[in-house]
Amino acid sequence: MNQQTTKIVELDVRPHLNKKLEPFQLIMDTVMEIEAGDIFVLHATFKPTPLLGVLKMKGFVNKVERKEKDHWVVSFVNKKYKHLLDIEDSSTEDELVSTAQFSSEETVAREPKTITLDNRGLEPPQPMMRTLAALDRSHPGDQVKIHNDRVPVFLIEELNRLGCPFSVDEQSDGSAKVTIHKV
Secondary structure (H helix, E strand, O other): OOOOOOOOOEEEHHHHOOOOOOOOOHHHHHHHOOOOEEEEEEOOOOOOHHHHHHHHHEEEEEEEEEEEEOEEEEEEEEHHHHHHHHHOHHHHHHHHHHHHHHHHHHHHHHHOOOOEEOOOOOOOOOOHHHHHHHHHHHOOEEEEEEEEOOOOOOHHHHHHHHOOOOOEEEEOOOOEEEEEEEO
């Protein structure tokens, strides 16, 4: 009974993306349901680079494969089970460690920076993906300031999950300016 059985959980968000629907919440809900040793396989129309960063912060490693021009398959697994993905590059875990060390050292030696993004006019999921990518490449103490067409409800949920403080300033035209602090 103690033996872990690996389950493969697949999610195809290509229909959502083709309809210009935001699949991020569906993806995160799926991630929350998988067990530690399970493999999460995501099918998308593009390489979901910001998602890779978000799940990396949650302790996942990934293997990305491009099947066709608009069909990417990304397999995720908890880094403790990276052997399940047959990841040939052994630098994955080392990369996580060296990035963390670099970030800590650099935070001491540098002034906080602000990344500003104007996401207005972009179709979902682009505003959220751009914002998460900027947050991923920022360092503790930095800020990411975005201007969106509306209050980014799904982004706010993810910021709460990540523990990133933020403020929302709703504008008279219905748009929203959000300031996010990287911790």
